[in-house]
Structure formats: C-alpha cells, structure tokens
Amino acid sequence: MPRRRVSFLDPNTATLPPLEVRTVTLGINAADLADRSLNRLCEGLYQRILQRAQPFVQLCETVSAEYGVPILQRRVCVSPVDRLAEGHNTDDVLHIAKTLDGAAGHVRIDQIAGFLVRVQNGMSRGARLMIESLPSVLAHTDRVQAAVEAAGSSSGINIDAVELLGRIIQSTAQATADRDGIGAAKLSVLANLPTEGPPLSGALVGEGWGDLVVHVSMSAMGPIRHTLEQRLAQDPQASLPTLAGDIKAAAFQAARVAELIGREIAQRLGAEFGRVDVSLAPTIRPGQTIAELLHVLGVSAFGSPGTAAALAMIYSAIRSAGGFASTDSAAEANVLLPVLRDAGLVSATEAGSLSLEYLEQLSAVGGLGLDLIPVPGDTDPQTLSSLIADQLAMAVVTHRPTVVRLIPIPGKQAGDRVTFGRDLGDAIVLRVPKAASSTFLNRGGRIPGVR
C-alpha cells in the first residue's frame, strides 16, 4: 500500500531543514607503493589516486543528485605518505607532494591530505626532513594539506618539534608572500589525533582500516539554525533546555543524512565505511556561521560574555546527537572556529569583541584549537612556537584533539584586512601578544604527558 508521510507532505506542519553533507573523504592505502626509485613511487601514487578517486568523485556527484543532498567538499587522504618518503631527500619529498597535487587536480577533488608527520614522542631524521620540506611543498602545491602531530596526552609535547614548527610556519608564509602567505593556511599542528578517523585537517585517514575507507562530516549549521528560527518564531521566550533539545534534534538529522550518503558511496565504491564526524563547522552558505548561530540564540556578539556558555550548550547537544544518530559516529566532536572561513568570526574580530586570547579559552568548551588565524606577518617564530605550545598544552590536559593553524600574513599588521578568496574568504589580522621570553622553549626536549 502507498505509505503516507503526512508530516513531510503537509506544507503547514513541517518544512524540511536544509540537508547537505560537509565533506566526504576517501582514504586510500598506498603503503604497498614504497620504492627507492622516486619515479616508480610517484607513478604508482599518481595511478593509484586516479584509479581510486575518479570513481569516487563520480559517485559523489551521482549519489548527491539521486538523494537530493549536496556534498560541499570531496577530499582524498593518502597514507602513509611519511613512510613512503622515508629515505628520500627534500627534493624527492617535493616531487611526491607535486604528484599528489597533480593527481588531485586531475580528478577534481578539493583537497588531498595525508601529508602527515607524527613527532609527538620524538623526531626521526626522515620526519625532520619532511617538516623542513614543508615551506617548499606548500608553496608549490594548491590542494595538498599538511599536518604535524606534535603532542598527545600520554606522550606530552615535543618542544623541539614545536620550536622548529614556529620557524617552518614563518618560512612557509614567506615562501607564499605573493599570495598573502596562504601556504601556512595548509599547515596544521595537531595534538591527540583520533586514531580511527575521521581525518582532522591534513591528517591521516585513521589507523587499522583497509585499502579504501570513506569518512563523512555532517553539515549541521543550516539545520540547527533552521530549527532554532522555527522554534523562536513560535515561542520567542523558549527556554534553554528546549533550545538544546532542538539543536540535538537538528544535529541528529544532519548526522543521519551524512551517514546515509557516506554509506551509499562506500557501498557502491566497494569501500569500508569509516566514521561520521559530528563536529559543527561553518559552511560557505550565507548565514551558516557559528557567530550567527549564537546571535540567533541571543548572544549579541561572538566573544562577548556568554559566548562560552552558549558554545558549551551546542557542544553538549551535538555530542549526544551524534552518538544516538550513528553507531559509527566519531569518538570526538568539536566546534570548529576557523576564523578565515567564518564570516561571523571575522565580523567579531573587526568589531573588537573577539581576541586571540579568548579563542584560546574556547577549546575548553568544545572549540577545536586556534584554526586558520591570520596574524601579523612580522610575528617572530618564537612567538608562533609559544602560541602553539600553549594550545597543545590545553589539549594534553583536557585529553581532546586540537588543531593550530596560524597564518603570518606578510606585510600586514594587526587590524589589516586580508582576502584569500575561494573557500577561505576575508579576515582581519589578529593582534598577537609577543612572547616575553624565549628561554623556556629554548630548553628543548619534551614536556611529559598527563596520565
């Protein structure tokens, strides 16, 4: 018999939330391609990516159209690039990166990740070589995302790596000075990287998976805003528990749609289905920013008193919703606060209600580190390292993942506007407190973990 879905069919009683998927990431295992011959390695990598990613891109388009659910970004993550690069020199590493970039461009994917170095315990010669090659790699590629895991709750913080990274970030920005230092926007410093995925920016696809795995990220900003606006139109005095319930219901729907689309793509591709990332992130859609969401909830300006409390409520709701929506939801959910991608955060920095120090504190209520922060171009490497060390320390103590992406903008000072276009947008350069002393980090070594 025909099934009736009155709740969705009746235009008076329900409207569908804006449903979409933020990212679909294909993880490709390339471990078997290790080769001392650079040409054979790069040829193998290129062909492997084309062979796996071409049907993936096609399937993303087909499934998206068939289900009526847009997919905002398609990514590929190749692993383990660090092991493939072992024994090769810096020129070879650049060649490998260009191979990844070329293959990504050929199959029309938005980002290619997997250029990850893990140095949370110590730094091998190969790891140091990869890190030192990053300025050149990120200057000569467009789609490659790189990451360095420099800390973990059990391992602690590798201060030697952090000290090196301050210099590498500054060099990367200088190497791409003609494009406002965009290279640094593609370099993440991480702590507590989730081992099973989904991949944090530029990181690995997770460990213990097979040759092909599909991870997805939900896009909940639109559904949450839609639900809150509907509720507040009916009841402008709605209580916080009511609104928290609404956020949870909308996040549930977003996570369910992401899982449905991800599973369908994985099934048709013959891949394993990985994890559903239920983190809340801004999108390129108008009005889908965390600042505007908080404004709907009644926080007048992002960064003003009450911001952390509102974020904590959202964080709690998306975590519970994700766990209930899917048995394969990621262990960690975060609220992503990428200043460059979030027009609302940019407005808050422009209005003076949001500072770097306040962003640092928000990692305690679900914020994912210091993400895509434009800083003055003359910020010295020591200050960059100190900022990274502070943020990694918070992650080590709270046992949560963190991402630090600082972008020194060559020739710009605090308060200047910078424009990147594409998916990064505009931003205001944030003021950075200068590190008072370099003695602490210069002592080197490793800060022990927190058990």
Added chain:
Amino acid sequence: MAKQYVMSVMAVNRVGILAALATALDELRGSFVDVSQAVMRQYFTMIIAAEFPDDRDPAVIVEHIQAVCRPFGGVVTLKDPEEDAALGLKPLISLEVEDSIPYLLRITGKDRPGVLRRVAHRLAQDGIDVVDLYGIRHDDDNTFVTCLQLAVPGGVNVVSLQKDLAQMLGAEELSVGLFHDHVLQAISQPEPQPVLRSRIA
C-alpha cells in the same frame, strides 16, 4: 466472494458524518479495505476502498450511502476497478511496483499560474506517478508550497530530472527540492539505519 469498489464521499463537515457512513457500510455488509480522510475548508472528504458481497448492486450501494449522508449534503461516486480494467484503463504505475523508488518533491515560491501543470507534464515524461499531493497558497505574501510524493520507476535518470525541474522553475525564482525517501526515513526515525556489507575492492 467479495467485490472491491473505490468510492469518494464529500459532505459538509459536521459531527456524526463518519458514524453515519460507517453505519451505512454495515447495513450494506461492506467493510473498509483502505481509507483516507481529509477536511478541506468546510467539507469532509473521504476516499474509500471497500469490499461488498458479490451480489450487491453498485447502484444500491451509492443510493444507500447517498440517502444516509443526505442530512450532510453528501455526494457519492463509485468506481469498479474491474470494469475500468476491462475498458483498458489500467494505472501506469504504483508504489507496489517493485523497482519504483519513493521521492518527495517540494516546490515553494511566488504563486504563478501553470507551475503544477508544467511539473506534472515533466513527471509524466518519465512515467513518474504522483502518489500523494499537498499544497497551500499563502494569500498574505502570494506564495505557495506544494509537496508531491512520487513513485519514480527504476531506470529514470533522477539527475536529469532534477536539472530539468531546476531549470524550468529556477528562472521564476521557485525553489525545488527532490528528496529520496531514504533521506526522509533517516531523519525522521530513531531506529538505526540498516547497514549493508560492502564489497571490499
């Protein structure tokens, strides 16, 4: 043996109409097989698939129900599916067809003449059945919302259909959404989604 008919009853919506209708059916020794009821403005409307004894004359059925519903101004029409089939009037498709996929089509925007006609023509090109349809016009801002439940036959290129509808209506600033039934199930039911085992390449 029992024989099935499909009837529609329309009457002024007043307390007691359903009781009167059910009583009439009892008296005719008929029983409901499938029923759908709605109140449209001030009118009670019901579409009924009902079974009656083989020897019950359809004219008697209509006459009796009409008589019972007279205080409500009731109008009854009756169709015999077997008779229509004999005349070659077979339905094109239904949700029972195994390879048809349910979709929800939602169109919103400024109210304009001919929107539903053009959409229905495009759907008919692919043999798509409109199984259910709701729609309302908001006079305060001259907008409308309409939702159609579709049975899309297997093999229909949904991507092309979406593009065609978006092209046809997008120019008039109408918003079109075509959603797979699985999406609606996923967001509206708390049960976990069925997990199929992937073929690992």
